[in-house]
Amino acid sequence: MYYYGIYYSNDKIIKQIMSWIQNKKPIIALAPMADMTDSPFCRICREVAGKNFVIFREMISAEAIIRGNEKTLKMCEFEEIERPIVIQIFGSDPNKMVQAAKIIVEKYHPDGIDINMGCPVPKITKKNLAGASLMQDHERAVNIVKALKNANLGIPISVKTRLGWGSDEEILEFAPKLERAGADLISIHGRTKIQGYSGKANWEKIRKVKKLLKIPLIANGDINSKEDIEKCLKITQAEGIMIGRGALGNPWIFLNNKELQTKHNINEIKKVVLNHAQLHLEHYGEQFGLKTFRKHLLLYFKGLSGIKDLKKELVKVNTKEDLKNVLQKIR
Ligand SMILES: Cc1cc2nc3c(=O)[nH]c(=O)nc-3n(C[C@H](O)[C@H](O)[C@H](O)COP(=O)(O)O)c2cc1C
Secondary structure, eight states: OEETTEEOOOHHHHHHHHHHHHTTOOEEEEOOOTTTSSHHHHHHHHHHHTTSSEEEOOOEEHHHHHHTOHHHHHHTOOOGGGOSEEEEEEOSOHHHHHHHHHHHHHHHOOSEEEEEEOOOOHIIIIISSOGGGGGGOHHHHHHHHHHHHHTTOSSOEEEEEEEESSOTTTHHHHHHHHHHHTOSEEEEEEEETTTTTOSOOOHHHHHHHHTTOSSOEEEESSOOSHHHHHHHHHHHOOSEEEESGGGTTOGGGGSOHHHHHSOOOHHHHHHHHHHHHHHHHHHHOGGGTTGGGHHHHHHHTTTOTTOHHHHHHHTTOOSHHHHHHHHHHOO
């Protein structure tokens, strides 16, 4: 079944996406975020907000997949509840990208493969000539898309990129090339690589790109509320939006409009935090404790008044008992 030229592999997902179209609903997506959008966090987003959005998982190294790196392979694992789910890979060699994508598709059966063409981190751009550096090498970027399309993986191949490396005009040339190469969907973070995360995401520029494309476009950058979602869709005229930092510590952002208006209370936050911590422990192993969960923990309580002193305790929790003890003090 095809939607906007995208092939969907799973029957239930087709029905779901078709119902979004019939109801003229935009595509809402969770942005890929390294070290954050792991399986426990994605499952918590589903638990809180249901199935109305697409999950883009954290980026995965194509090279590490080919090497059979255990930790990287584990990053591809997901539960059925996480569907529709897209696995994002990074790399620069078209053949290796295909090899890695084939392993992922055969082993895990995701609903899509996304190519990272926007990551600005030097380890990715300089060492691997991947991520954002592909915006400086259009030929290589196009060859990666073509190679993945030619591999006939049976699922959509999408690209996530930025407005450009140094200039926000670059995307006007780059995006149509990706479309011609066969990309099924493009997500654009409305900043350049040089900007990093500074300034504001340029939604007007994304609108200009939209006018050049036939394939669906997902707009991304600085969407932190229901109002932002509506405003971004209106300005960009994109088929969908993608939320990154605005979802961290706030899976409620994916609830539909009416529910979003209902403010979740502190007891609801505590319940979700405990569930998330439990999933985290199960996924990474009780023996490692909650050390790697602390980054999520603080975000759940961001902006809450009277939490300053308790933050010092939150950043020290190691066990679920520690966590319960601190949560008891939060009112
Ligand atoms: C902690 C963190 C990790 C990220 N990791 C990835 C990644 O793995 N792949 C990717 O394409 N973008 C990554 N991004 C970029 C986000 O997907 C998104 O484009 C960016 O944060 C802007 O959207 P936002 O304003 O909604 O956060 C990351 C961003 C953050 C904050």
